[in-house]
Amino acid sequence: MASSRTTSTCLGAMLALLTAGVQSVRAEQPTDFDRVVKPLLAKHCVSCHGAEKPKGDIRLDGPAPDLVNAKVRARWENVYSMLVRGEMPPRDKPKLTTDELATLTTWIREASERGVLADRGGTGRTTMRRLTRVEYARMLEDVLGLHFSNVPIHLWEKLPNDPQTEAPLNDGDLLNFQSLHLKTYVELTEKAVSAVLAPEARPTPFTYRIDPRSLIQRVNVSGFKPGEQGFGGKVAVKQTDVAQPATVSFGVTERNADDTFSLPPIYRSDEGYLGRDKVNAGSCYLELPLFPKSGVLHVRIRAAAVIPKGEGAPVLRVALHNNVVNQIYGKEIASFPVTNSPDKLQDYDVEIPLDLLDFPWVLFERSGRVSLRITNDYMPITDRVKPVTEKGKPQVWPWQEPMLVLDQIEVNGPGTLVWPPRRHQTLLAAGDKLTDEKERASAILTEVASRAWRRPVTAEEVAPFVKLYQSRRKAGDSRDGALLQPLTAVLVSPFAIYIVERKAEKVAPLTDLELANRLSMFLWGRGPDAELLKLAEQKKLHDPKVLASQVDRLLDDERSQVFTADFVGRLLALERVENDPIDFGLTLRSFSHAKVAGLREVRLKHDLAREPVRHFEHVLKNNRPLQELIGGDYLLVNDRLASYYGIADVTGSEFRTVPAPTDRRWGWLTTAGVVVAASRGNKEATIHRGVYLLQRFLGEHPGTPPGNVEPLEVQAKQEKTRGKLTIREQVKLHTSINTCQLCHRKIDPLGFVWADLDYLGQKITPKPIKPNTPAPITDCSGKVPDGRTFANLAEFTALLKDEQANSRYQFGEVLLRQLMGYALARQVRLHDEAGVRELVRSARRDGWKLREVIKSIILSNSFTHG
Amino acid sequence: MLTRRNVLKAAGVCLPLPWLETLAAAEKQAKAPGRAVFFMVPSGVNMWRWHPKALGPDYKISSTLAALTPFRKELTIFSGLEHAKGAGGGHYEVGVWLTGNEKYKSKDGPVEPNTISIDQHIAGAIGSRTRIPSLVLSAPGGSVTTSFDAKGTPVNAENNLRRLFGELFGSPDVLSRLDRRSSVLDLVGEQAKGLSKQLGKNDRQRFDDYLQSVRDVESRLQADRGYFASKPLPISADNLKLDVDPQSQRQDYFQTMLDLVALALRNDQTRIVSILACGSGHEFFGQWPQFGNDTHHRASHATNYDTEAQRPKDFALLESVDKWFVAHLARFLERLNETKEGESTLLANTMVLFGGGMSWTHNPSNLPMLLAGGSRLGLKHGSHLRFNPHKDHMGKLDRSAKVQETTICDVLRTMSERLDVPADRFGDSRRSVKELLG
Structure with missing residues (x-):
């Protein structure tokens, strides 16, 4: 990460080299070299590596070396490794102090990095980049209208991974x-x-309407009376227009007074049973006669919720399900909460795009039926243990839990509701009024291209694509089928995949269109909408007022959640919370069925990873000072997190602000999800945490472990008492060994700030050393790399907020640089340094309001010029 | 007359049919093609149990490698192998393992681009003889790979087994799809050429990627056409577990992946394969539930130079994971061994380099590595070889055995030379490893 000032300075020198020629570099660089590096070389190296018989033919007495030259660079990198490994200076000569070593190695590393960049023709400008796989998939979904009601399709997962950066x-x-x-x-x-694109032939339409009232007459299961539990069996739904009936079966459900059904949460669907996968229990199964795997299956569920006080909303889950013995297989298609009460029944659409979902359809082909399973996937936040009597007999389930009320279910086969299907019609709408095939194709392709390429497109540009259409027509493709290849080509065109910027040799303002693209890619992760394109066409976007008001508009739009989730998620490495194998200890504690608790863990992790994002959105929405992200007297939690933090009286899964308990007053720094991401599942995570804090909150790269250095432990072997050392003492070993100390003196003292939080972000209650004595107070003291010390998290946070101190470790500036790098899609370099200083000044003046900070970055030359 | 050469000619650059017995019979005198597989398992091992104690041909196999006993005569175990200048320390082993580039620092982004890896070096020379120049696989996929192209960019690794299967054996509609592909590519290729001219220098360099990929895919299409038109082996996907998740179903995942690799080699679809288990120090596999739910990375970092008695749990986990991968290797070698190629076996024509770039934590010396197969390519196996004076478990230099200085690049180069691809200055290489040659 180049957000530290020193690195940027050097990168800046590199830039100067390119813009002003070699002389200016020579003029700038020596000050650093001559002032600090040369005296050290003279003191420690030149006696052997001087003018006379230099050892190993290495001379270190000259002027500042030109590390753009690959050979010179290689030599200096060798010097670097010798220093780091402690091979030089030799044993009989005086050792370098750690500070001296740091100065030398830092200089060599940075000079070499900038040499490399200059060597490769880097210019410090934003390189025209391609879309990430997530952005590309989003573009596809937008252009093709692949949004399916309540069904996420995650197209991006099918594309190759993008290289990951830690920043x-x-x-x-x-x-x-x-x-x-x-x-x-x-x-x-x-x-x-x-x-x-719909096929020529319309699939055989079918509609199944499952109405509980009409079903009841046909149910011949005894004992099924209003208010009673236990309804099983199969019911054929006869439709006049289909030859084969579908069957529907309800597991253990409750029949309501008005003949609707209620599904209890499946994790306890019969008395005392704790298991989600008991077949038929608490589920509604629909089995449809087999149909081809093509098109969109449309399911409409009329549902409501009965939510007892203190409970959350039921979760309606729809899964594709194969229920043949030995081949049970389920895939969740939709999962969403239902909150409306039974007197206001509501229709919920579930659109299942069969072509785009991975499901082993062959299973359905074998059984001859396509099966859907509807359940109530509610999961209580805390454990509910099956109550038993003293003799161990099960008791009546004591909790009132949310019920999912199902009224009518309607299933429409692909192509039943409208033909051609809605998405097909929308995609080709531009050609609707044209009868000439070529003109029609041209109109359609022009329209689609202009959306995929995120700019106006002329008919000439799409002419080759129209030609392909015509040749496909000649080859015998249908009128619409012949569009498959031209449309595919439009969507994988370089204009779709790359954010095209035609830059001049010298830095100049972007065109309005390019600016519109940069802006909407930054804040929405997708191309500009009609309003932005219109402003670009009128060439108004470079007007600061217009641009600023567009920033507001984009940020107010809910599409900006793409930016907040992605930026905060990557800044704080929140994907680790959900993906790392971190043991939350929920799976085996009391739930008898591991899968049940597994789901609870998934939901908890999901919420933990959302909290910092919601906090950022809150600060952004209310235009609060960004320092509130590491302080402020509120938390953003929902019921699950409130329970995790021990806050009472929060119901509902939506996030809201609540007063923070006294020990959680430091925003992100006391957010459990952040501590989890920093600790990576390690019980002793001081070093992990130090690296995390240094990199993400102090904006400095932690450095990398040098190769082939004697591992710590070897040197520590001499200390016979090692086994008895405390964590703090063990970690101190890092900082007492010269080569490790280079980085670890920065890293380790930071990690202690969370010493009183465990790897799940929960408070550690220290145990008394001896019985009946007061418990010791956990030592959370440490040091910021610039030497300022802190006794606990409160003081640490205060240091990060302190603008008076002449330190580069100020949270405001660190976050500003991170935002800037994200906005520009590149490292922030010296080229930007003057701009960054100006942005920091104005942010200080305006009180660091987050929205204004983002606005100021967008209005800066680094963003508007390319 | 049906000879291999004629078939090759007829199909353009590709070989449509496997190295079948019919062909082998027709060409008994000819040598079956040589292949090379590079299989890396990073992040260190239980060093107390990996290497056999004794050197030479009469060594007693170590407990970790015990599963390889049936192939004793077909493999060589290395002690003391490392890169020159201690390259690949810390967690840089993956980018260094097949490149020997001491400067490569993969974590900080491409400040310094890497250099070409040996598999791509070989593929550059002989890859065009097969339909697929080289297979690059890793469980995490993407840029997590040991393979780097001539520009030093990581070669995108495949991790989706279904896609890999389609690549190797196609799907029913594959031919019509190929036709559709090429017209799409023609179009966007033209467009890209036009755009490239309008770009600034820096952007154009970046954009060359796109142009190059259009060219690559087009030439592959040509080869694919010939291959699929001639009806590849009717291998059914039914009995293969292609939709398994690399993390949660790793047993099935590696088994299927290695089966597919063995099939690809058998059918001579490719001759060069690199396989990476996971990134170095990444928590990709994280916990190993079957071995006690601890994380491998943590265990490997807790064990530096301790004795097993000091850290029984950690070393036990490492050993179990080591054995797990070795078992997969053994099964893979078995697959190759049971496949006959003329008078010899696929194993005799395939060199398999297995191991990692880290021994103890962050330490790239005395690496756990072995080379199996390839006896028909002139390799002499059956021994435990020791190179480079190396440090013992207390970090002291052990000079008891007089040994040659030899780097991994020397071994890589020797493998490359066995495939008639010169690599005399590859990485830090200074010599061919004569000890390996018959």
């Missing part, structure tokens, strides 16, 4: 593109286009 930026320099990319992009795009 929160889409570094354009890292986003490579290889044949595997092109292949998979073409493949996925073709699949997506064919999912939208």
Whole structure:
């Protein structure tokens, strides 16, 4: 990360080299070199590596070396490794102090980095980058209208991984593109286009309407009376227009007075039973006669919720399900909360795009039926243990839990409701009034291209695509089917995949269109909408007032959640919370069925990873000072997190602000999700945490463990008492060994700030050393790399907020740089330094209001120029 | 007459059919093609149990490697192997393992681009003889790979087994799909050429990626056409577990992946394969529930130079994971061994380099590595070789055995030379490893 000032300075020197020629570099660089590096070399090295018989032919007495030259660079990198490994100076000579070592190695590393960049022709400008796979998939979904009611399709997962950076930026320099990319992009795009383009022949339409009232007469299961539990069996739904009936079966459900059904939460669907997967229990199954896997299956569920006081909303879950013995297989298609009460029944649509979902359809082909399972997937926040009598007999379940009320279910087969399907019609709408085939194709392709390429497109540009259409027509494709290839080509065109910027040799303002694209890619992760495009066309976007008001508009739009989730998620590495194998200890504690608790853990992790994002959104929405992200007397929690933090009286899964308990007053720094991400599941995570804090809150790269250095432990072996050392003493070993100390003196003292929080972000209650004595107070003291010390988290936070101190470790500035790197999709370099200073000044003046900070970055030359 | 050469000619650059017995019979004198597989398992091992104690041909196999006993005569175990200048320390082993580039620092982004890896070096020379120049696989996929192209960019690794299967054996509609592909590629290729001219220098360099990928995919399409038109082996996907998740179903995942690799080699679809288990120090596999739910990375960091008695749990986990991968290797070798190629076996024509770039934590010396197979390519196996004076468990230099200085690049180079691809200055290489040659 180049957010530290020293690095940027050096990168700046590199820039100067390119813009002003070698002389200016020579003029700037020596000050650093001559002032600090040269005296050290003279003191420690030159006696052997001087003018006379230099040892190993290495001379270190000259002027500042030119590390743009690869050979010179290689020599100095060798010097670097010798120093780091402690091979030089030799044993009989005086050792370097750690500070001296740091100065020398830092200089060599940075000079070499900037040499490399200069060597490769880097300019410090934003490189034209391609979309990330997430952005590309989003573009496909937008252009092709692949939004399905309540059903996420996660197209991006089918594309190759993008290179990951630890910093929160889409570094354009890292986003490579290889044949595997092109292949998979073409493949996925073709699949997506064919999912939208309807085939010539309309599939046989079918509709099944399952109405409980009409069912009841046919149910011949005894004992099924209003208010009673236990309804099982199968019911054929006869439709006049279909030959084969579908069957519907309800597991253990409750029949209501008005003949609707209620599904209890499946985790305890019969008395005392704790298991989600007991077949038929608490579920509604629909089995439809087999139909081809193509088009969109439309399910409409009329539902409501009965929510007892203190409970959350029931979760309606729909899964594709194969229920044949030995081949049980389920795939969740939709999962969403239902909150409306039974007197206001509501229709919920679930659109299932069969072409785009991975499900082993062959299972359905074997059984001859397509089966859907509807359940109430509610999960209480805390354990509910099956109550038993003293003799161990099960008792009546004592909790009132939310019920999912099901009224009518309607299933419409692909192509039943409208034909051609809605998405097909929308995609081709531009050609509707044209009868001439060529003109029609041209109109359609022009329209789609202008959305995929995120700019106006002329008919000439799409002419080759129209030609392909015509040749496909000649080859015998249908009128619409012949669009498959041209549309695919439009969507994998370089204009779709890359954010095209045609830059001049010298830095100049972007065109309005390019600016519109940069802006909407930054804040929405997708191309500009009609309003932005219109402003770009009128060339008004470079007007600061217009631009600022557009920033507000984009931020107010809910599409900006793409930015907040992605930026905060990457800044704080929140994906670790959900994906790392961290043991939350929920799975085996009391739930008898591991899968049940597994789901609870998934939901908890999900909420933990959302909290910091919601906090950021809150600060952004209310235009609060960004320092509130690491302080403020409120928390943003929902019922689950409130319970995690021990806060009472919060119901409902939506996030809201609540007064923070006294020990959680430091925003992100006391957010459990952040501590979890920093600790990586380690019980002794001081070093992990130090690295995390240094990198993400102090904006400095932690450095990397040097290769082939004697591992700590070898040197520690001499200390016979090692086994008895406390964590603090063990960690201190790092800082007492010269080569490790380079980085670890910065890292380790930071990690202690969370000493009183465990790896799940929960408070650790210290145990008394001896019985009946007061428990010791956990020592959370440590040191910021610039030497300022803190006794606890409160003081640490205060240091990060202190603007008076002449330190680069100020949270405001660190976050500003991170935001800037993200906005520019590249490292912030010296080239930007003057701009950054100006932004920091104005942010200080305006009280660091988050929205204003973002606005100021967008209005800066680094963003508007390319 | 049906000879291999004729078939090759007829199909353009690709070989449509496997190295079948019919062909082998027709060409008994000819040598079956040589292949190389590079299989890396990073993040260190239980060093107390990996290497056998004794050197030379009469060593007693170590407990970790015991599963390889049936192939004793087909493999060589290395002690003391490392890169020159201690390259690959810390967690940089993955980018260094097949490149020997001491400067490569993969974590900080491409400040310094890497250099070409040996598999790509070989593929550059002989890859065009097969339909797929080289297979690059890793469980995490993407840029987590040991393979780097001539520009030093990581080669995108495949991790989706269904896609891999489609690549190797196609799907029913594959031919019509190929036709559709090429017209799409023509179009966007033209467009890209036009755009490239309008870009600034820096952007153009970046954009070359796109142009290059269009060219690559187009030439592959040509080869694919010939291959799929001639009806590849009717291998059914039914009995293969192609939709398994690499993390949660790792047993099935590696088994299927290695089966597919063995099939690809058998059918001579490719001759060069690199496989990476996971990134170095990444928590990709995280916990190993079957071995007690501890994380591998943590255990490997807790064990530096301790004795097993000091850290029984950690070393036990490491050993179990080591054995797990070795078992997969053994099964893979078995697959190769049971496949006959003329008079010899696929194993005799395939060199398999297995191991990692870390021994103890962050330490790239005395690496756990072995080389199996390839006896028909002139490799002499059956021994435990020791190179480079190396440090013992207390970090002292052990000079008891007089040994040659030899780096991994020397071994890589020797493998490359066995495939008739010169690599005399590859990485830090200074010599061919004569000890390996018959």
